[in-house]
Amino acid sequence: MNLVFPHTFVPWFRTVAPHIHAYRGKTFVVAIAGELIAAGKLARFAQDLAILQAMGIKLVLVHGFRPQVTAQLKEKGHESRFKNGVRITDPVALDSAQEAAGQLRFEIEAAFSQGLPNTPMANAIVRVVSGNFLTAQPVGVVDGIDFMHSGIVRKVDSGAIRRAIDIGAMVLLSPFGFSPTGEAFNLQMEDVATSTAVALQADKLLFVTEIPGIHEVVDDPSTPIDTELALADAERLLSLLPRPERSTDPAFYLQHCVRACRGGVERSHILPFAVDGSLLMEVFTHDGIGTMVVDEKLESLRQATPDDVSSVLHLIEPFERDGTLVKRDRNEIERDIEKYTVIEHDGVIFGCAALYPYPESKTAEMAALTVSPQVQGQGDGERILKRIEQLAKAMNLDSIFVLTTRTMHWFIKRGFVQVDADWLPEARKRKYNWDRRSQVLVKKLG
Template sequence: MPDQESQTAAAIDPIDSSRAQFVRWFRDVAPYVHAFRGKTFVVAFGGELVQAGALNALVQDLSLLNALGVRLVLVHGSRPQVNDQLRIKGIPAQFDRGLRITDAPALECAKEAAGEIRLDIEAAFSQGLPNTPMQGSHIRVVSGNFVTARPVGIIDGVDYRHTGQVRKIDADALRFATEHGSVVLLSPLGFSPTGEAFNLAMEEMATAAAVALKAEKLIFVTETPGVRDADGNIDTEIARYDADALLAAGQLDDDTAFYLRHASRAVKLGVARAHLVPFSLDGGVLLEVFTHDGVGTMVVEEMLDDLRPATIEDVGAIVQLIEPLEADGTLVKRGRGRIERDIERFSVAEHDGVIFGCAALYPYADDSMAEMACLTVNPEWQGGGEADKLLRHMESRARAQGISRLFVLTTRTAHWFVKRGFVPARLEDLPRERQASYDRNRNSLIFIKKI
């Protein structure tokens, strides 16, 4: 019987663990769901994604974003499909300065390719297969003449014929469609006021649409994994100034530089965030949107990790952060009321609107000392140096108040503080007021650091 019981327990434990993991994940993504509901995302992808067979997976992820209240504008490319059409018809593809020279036969190929891809995308959004993310979905896909174009013209003697540039985006029409729950699909074709058709670059159209709509995000789902740092790792977040410096240095591969240039321009013109996400990674868009570090490269005007004084609106997030540590005895129980009273003593670490860390500073001015308390970082975001950033922030805040020594009381994290310059101290080393409130039942260790 004991063996049978142990086997039963072994069978149940993984299920319980899986359930707990699911609940924890769902709670972690909830702030992003709240933050992005009603916001506009412009998602752009080239014909390479369609050619690689990744369209259905992307559409399923986009349908989920739509169900969560994100307003979607999709922009597709068709470069490889146009090249295939030209090759079948025995027409050479012509390029100059990276732009296709679109003569009359090439324009017909562009129309055919765009029409085929548009139908494939509409069909993918129409599927409601059981046991897939599309089950029960009813998503309207709207296309139309939302883009007014003009010819590129003749540059250095080269006539680009029917190759065009975006003149205007009908932002009001796009907003009307997305506000009523439709997904807008833009093909890489635009029309002049005289009815002439022009072949447009997907990247330029997506950037223009994101800027016109003041989109929250411009997401390029690309064949490139993103910008790599000196160690070959994906640089998950880049300030626009740094992105421009990388482009000026000329050390990026052509594809990455091409997308990064458009991402940087979008951010410069007011788009909150622009992303480069690899289509080779299944679920890449969801991972980029709903996880702290993402999986591609995000370009922002300024870095999104922000350390700032807490406000009364942050109380709920702080309570959520510290409650698990209060429950296991790592932190002293404070309660929501005390946090509200002491809110001006707290600082929070915030990323993309989500608070993932906090700390509090209690000064004892007469002794030129201060206590740092409640130093907490969400477990999902630990290991990236976030706690060290919080510590440095609190040290800076203390110095600004004329504090020369910072002390902490801890029962479980002594080693972490010692590694960061704190030294063991006695109760008698603390300010008299703090000595009087010391909880001898907790028997906390005391550490002090000169700052």
């Protein structure tokens, strides 16, 4: 019997809601290593993908088949050969790849046809569409090695894929492409996924792999790097890593994430299939579970707009209820929204602060500094404070001040000093709530 505990379920579900709203109508390209299917993880993974689609996310699924082809070749007594992580596809390997692809497509379509009661697939309707969406060309002869029937993606029919996902279908791509003359080529799943994501200008590219993410092998092989890598940092790391020979080599998936970001895909992810639900955790939690490469710092600071009023209200409301912040009504926030700075993560606002200048006194009040409990301790408060200071300096002000009843020590650690309430500018002093007895702290701007 499954028990639902409202005191944990309801707050959790509410924290997920902003991500659901942000991703509705977005396009994700999800690439699964053949090892996921070989490990018996397909049924559960299909359930998670069906949940994403039910939330309005448009999906393209690309499957790999590296271990399945190797197993086919072994049964035939034929050796698997690779160079720089690319299979050398002779005629026997091509036949094995075609057999493996056919079997896997059958298994994947069957997984999305589940509808058992009391499972995540109950009432789910997932229509899977596949076809000849990829045009390929041969790898050819590289460093004296003939890759024969191995190919690379030449063109993606993005228009046809877009039409299919726009009507609610999930597009399934196998790592096969065809030349204009009808010749078949064995492709890398990673190349197919990356090329498709770039062609669609997808919002996310997610590799669900046999590795947990990228590790900083240069310093300590056992220590994962940050869950978020800026594109420049990913390129630097890639330049330090040896050329990958196997899919488990650190640079193998990272090189494709970098290529995707260079091609306009803002976020590329590497996450482990070994963790049940890793796809949902990566998409719907702040820090995720794998490694994400972004072409810009994801926590972006910016001036608030009228569209942010509801998000700001939602953010500060709990702190108003417990008395940390002074109550502000919607009309006040709508009137002053352009005075607010917000910090957003993946389209969701996690922090804010307002700046109210008093030019005649060469100072300004920083008000409503708030950071969501989900991300406290990660430096977002400091980033907002720094931006507020920069804005005040640009106004040629000498200081900023805050009024607080509970967070005085946080500000003192960041260069604020306590002063008497009489220090306040006359216009602000008239609005000072003597019953609340807020502490006044000031920081000089250098």
